[in-house]
Amino acid sequence: MKHSIEGMTNLPQSFSIGAGGGLGGFGGVASPSLVGAVASANNDRNMQSAEQLVLDLTNPELRENALLELSKKRELFQDLAPLLWNSCATIAALLQEIISIYPVLSPPTLTPALSNRVCNALALLQCVASHPDTRMLFLKAHIPLYLYPFLNTTSKSRPFEYLRLTSLGVIGALVKVDDTEVISFLLSTEIIPLCLRTMEMGSELLKTVATFIVQKILLDDVGLDYICTTAERFYAVSRVLENMVGTLAEQPSSRLLKHIIRCYLRLSDNPRACDALRDCLPDILGDTAFQSCLRDDPMTRRWLQQLLHSVNTNRVPLQAGGFDHIL
Incomplete structure (x- = not known):
């Protein structure tokens, strides 16, 4: 179908709808009612x-x-x-x-x-x-x-x-x-462990899709609260993200890195998680290792700058209920 459409765009003007010769040589352009009738017939078929x-x-x-x-x-x-x-x-x-x-x-x-x-x-x-x-x-x-x-x-x-x-x-x-009901359903299943497993063991494309799913779960308030309710859940996610960053230092992927940084940034919205990230955020994110990878992605560069700023400035005292306190 694609080839036939492309072929029609290369027809001489005299054979094109709307050219001087018109449709079938009758002049003028095809009427809207005729176009609509053709489209309707195609839809019916x-x-x-x-x-x-x-x-x-x-x-x-x-x-x-x-x-x-x-x-x-x-x-x-x-x-x-x-x-x-x-x-x-x-x-x-x-x-x-x-x-x-x-x-x-x-x-x-x-x-x-x-x-x-x-x-x-x-x-x-x-x-x-x-x-x-x-x-x-x-x-x-x-x-x-x-x-x-x-x-x-x-x-x-x-x-x-x-x-x-x-x-x-x-x-x-x-x-x-973005539907909280969808996120709530998925969280009632084992989707987080399955995605984390794929993020650790899958191909680059599989890792990218699995990380995107975790990112979308985190972007919902219910998902963020779920991940940050216990130290075990938080460190399970952060550990996988950290390992992925280490792998990307050797085999860069701007698309995958984008989703990882967005996950980290969303985690930093939770005060206890933000405090814990001071100790478990990979140092490599703060140096120049990924500059070339993010050269053409200004949004992800801004996310990374915002993440580093949040983690370095918003520290919550342990007595306020940080993850170290829970452990």
Whole structure:
């Protein structure tokens, strides 16, 4: 489709809509009503195609192709998420795809073909998680919990990396919208330990997505309070962030560093956490090690300056309830 559109933009003026020759040689530009009618017809065709593919999901013989086509074209189908959610047995079919590969997680025998198929199902669940009309229904059904076994895997093979990345994409879609109810649900599960594990052991892209999820949780007041309620939780997060900074000193990644600094800055909003950061904030953040990495990112440079200023000036006495006092 992209190639055909690009080809049309290179047509001679006499063949272009709105040129002197007009549409079909009748002169003038296409009327708004005609353009609207064409767009409406396209939408109708897309919707009919989507409805048929969604029906195919419940047929085991047609499901694999339906998963592939829907995942590839999900941006073209308006209101695909409500259609998926409200169609009979569709979500059950997607969950069946997920559950079916649990046996190959341990020992790790997941093949590329199986990984691609289940990731297509996860892409459709991400669509449901992103839509405002289905997001909370998705949570109330506790569907994210079905993804956690994937995040618990440790195999470095490409099928498993792809599986973990797509699973994190579903969680990332949930937290992109600033919603305390979403954060509260995730905190009632084991999402923080799973993300911390990925931040320690995953590839750069996996680390980036997992750190983004932790960042979005911290940016919510409920999430910040949860992390800073106990010394154990705070030091679990800060220790992983510190290790990641050490790794980035050898293998810089401006995108990942941005999320790490934002996590630290948000932690510094809590008085006890800010006090504790005086002792556990990596010294390397205060020198010139990352200057070149942040050269083209003025916002992250400001975040880092604000972080260093907060940690160096806002010290809370231990008797006021610092983490050292708790320990």
